[in-house]
Structure formats: C-alpha cells, structure tokens
Amino acid sequence: MSAALENTADIVVVGGGPGGMAAALEAARRGASVILLEAGERIGGNAARSTGYLAFQGFDMQTEADLADSVDAFMADMEAEIERQRERYGLIFDADLARQFAAESSDTYTFLTDLGFRFNRFLSRPAQHTIDRMVDVEDTTMFTYLFEPALADAGVEVRARTRAGRLLTEDGAVVGVTTDGGDVWARKGVVLAAGGYQANPELRARYQPVSMSDTPYLGTDDDRGDGHLMGQAVGGDLINMTMIPPLIMVASALVEDSIAVNVEGVRFHDEAGPYDSRVAVLSDQTNGLAWYVFDDQVMEAKGQLVDEMPQDPVSAQTLEELAAKIGCDPAGLVGAVRDWNETVASGAHKDPAFGRLIFPEPRIGIVEAPFHASAMLVGINFPCGGFRVTSDMAVINVFGESIAGLFAVGDCAGGLSCTVGLGGMRLTGALATGRIAGRAIATDSVQAVATSGLTGAPAIPSTVMKIAVIDD
Secondary structure, X not given: OOHHHHOEEEEEEEOOOHHHHHHHHHHHOOOOOEEXXXXXXXXXXXXXXXXXXXXXXXXXXXXXXXXXOOHHHHHHHHHHHHHHHOOOOOOEEOHHHHHHHHHHHHHHXXXXXXXXXXXXXXXXXXXXXXXXXEEEEOOOOHHHHOHHHHHXXXXXXXXXXXXXXXXXXXXXXXXXXXXXXXXXXXXXXEEEOXXXXXXXXXXXXXXXXXXXXXXXXXOOOOOOOHHHHHHHHOOXXXXXXXXXXXXXXXXXXXXXXXXXXXXXXXXXXXXXXXXXXXXXXXXXXXXXXXXXXXXXXXXXXXXXXXXXXXXXXXXXXXXXXXXXXXXXXXXXXXXXXXXXXXXXXXXXXOOOOOOOOOOOOOOOOOOOOOEEEEEOOEEEOOOOOEEOEOOOOEEEEOOOEEEEEEEEOHHHEOOOHHHHHHOOHHHHHHHHHHHHHHHHHHOOOOOOOEOOOOOOOOOOOOOOOEEOOOOO
C-alpha cells in the first residue's frame, strides 16, 4: 500500500477523548474508514481520569427508580443554569443543540451500556438537576479499556502519540491535517475532538484575567487548545471563550468521602453543592483557608484523585495532630468529624447541617488512621469555549456558513458546554455530539447551513442562540 493510501481515510478524528472515540466508533460502525489521532499514550482523555459523572434523561435507571423525566424538563434545567451563568459571563447558548442532546441522551446511555459500561447510583443535585438524572460510572478506566477493543473491532485505526498541527484545505474545504508524523487526509471530513484549552496559559490569557491564566486546571496536559486554534485558522467562529469558570480543585468522587473544615476546624457548607458556591463560600472563611479531610481508606481507594490535587496532602495519626499541622482548631476538627460520622452512620439521606445529599458509598465515616487533609485551592473548571456548529456538528464561520469538511464535538463545540455547572454534562455532551457527527459524516447526511452571522444580521434568532452581556 502506498504512503498516500496509508494516510487516507474517510474520516480523521483529532483527539481520543469521549467525543472523539464516540465519533470514530459511530462512523466506523456505519461503514466509514476512520483514523483517530491521539496526542497521549492511550485513548480515554480526561474521561479516563475524571470523576465519571454523566447525566441522561429517560433512561433505564430512571425507569427502574420510577422517576419521570423528559426532554422539556432537562431543557428547563439547562436554561435555568444558563440564566445563572449570564450574571457572570457573556455567552451564547445553542438551545437547538441542547434539545437534540437531551433527546439523544437515553440512546447515549444505551450506547455505553452496550459497550459494557456499568453505573453505580444517582447523585442528587436538586439545585441543578430538579430530577435525579446524574449517575457515576463504576470505573472511569472503562473509557479506555472498553473503547479500545470496540474501536479495534470496528476497524478504527488509532494512532497514539500523534499530535495534529494544522488543517489542510482545498478550495475552502478541509481535507486533512498535518501531524508530527506526516499529513493525514480525509475524504469526508475532519472531526475536532482535541479537548479544551486549560493547559495553555498563553491562550487563556486572551480570555481571562492574567491573575487567573496560570492557575491550576482540571484535565490532561494535552488540553492546549489545538483544535480551537486549528479551526480558528480556517475561519471557525469561536464562542463562549471567556467562560472559564473558577472552581475548587478537587474531584467530586473525592468530595463524596470528605468534609471541608476551616481555620476554626468546623464545616461551613455543602461540600458536594454547586461548583460556583464552593468558590464563593471559601472566600468568606478566615484568611480564605480551608481543607478537605478524609481518612486512609479513601487514600487507598482514591489515591489517584488525591495525587491530582494541586498540593500534596498533610497526614497524621490523629485528628489532633492533623489539626496542628494544618493550623486549624483541634477541638473543632474532632467535633466536625464526630458529627459527620454520626450523620453518615445514621443512614440519613440529608445532612442536617448544610443539606448535603451525597454521602460516601458504602456509608463509612472518617475513621481509619492516618488522617489526611488537602488544601482547598481555587483553579479553573473546564473551559466552555468552542465553535458554533450545525445540528450535524459542522463548524460554522462568523457569517453563519458551515465550513465544508470540518466538524467539532465535545470541548471543541461551544454552544452546549456552557451548561457545565449542572454536573454530568461534559462527558455526556461529548459522547452525544461525537455520535451525532460520526453518524452524519459516515452516512453522507450532513446538511448545508446558512444561518445569521455577525455581518448584516442585527438580530440573531433566539431559536439558534441567546446572547447576554458580561455583568461587570
């Protein structure tokens, strides 16, 4: 086989996270040849090292729990989240894409369970999801070890340790990508699924205050905005780039087994509550200091999540010694742990102190020495910026025209990512949008689009997007 043929496929997918894997698998199962480029050692992306929260509606777990949900109810929760975020950011919400995502979410759940994914339980966040629809994956490494054989069986060629550089174009259409291993050509389209831009402080400095542009971030070091830069270079319309929400740097799965205490040694909020509120309440504590406290059984079970915290934890054989090391009141810490352990052991479904609804599973308190404390530090959540896209995930330019041969999914698509504050939206959104793109490209069903752009269109239809001004 010639080098040209070896480096040509119907579809080239840039990025092996959930969006890229879903796009590649969906397309290959419909007969398309696919080359998937992954900058890291293995596919899985951030999903394989995440908390593993996903959100669906109308899926089997809800049916078994006798929970009534709907696309309209899911949309209402997304729109409520957007209204909250409009107080802080100028943003564009693609309501049509969001509705499409909500409608497909149950199929996304089935897609995962057919691959062998298993889910633990519902995670209640009534302030965000008014109906229980957020669940956690039993083991996030499933995003690697279940997708790898599925992609291989479907005939997808995965090229790990391969970073894309620029898009190749002919007559305005995208026809391939340059990589550090040579050019790769696409007959039908290129899918940008390269993740976010949180690991690129120079790029972040264009969209957020300099004081925040080099703060800690969630995600892999490969999240450098490669897809964003590549698509922007050929005219893609980036939206919501300034929406880079601050958050406390901790995995939600670690929070489930922890409490947070301040200098006084006492709890001060619902640790598993909304991301935004965690940041706000930390700033109100003495000297802005607080720590997550957990025990050695958690350290053993979730050490990877602890290792990903910005600072190494402090450890001690007793709570009093731990308090002395971190500088909080020992009597307060001992009392806080005692009260929490009593609540956990009681079997209560709601924390009487702060209304917390998410408890350790199994329900074991903070009991096993040595005890550990990790500082609560503010960093950033996953950036919400990405490209405007059509219903087939084709990238749109600033004039409202789709760019032939170019598609964006997951963190590279911007109109749905701004709902991240709900919880469970990033992974599910990436999977759903990836499947949409892969299906459309493989079956030659991509629709041409001509929507309102920035020039000559003073009013952008509310059914396509909603615009708000940043609140100073």
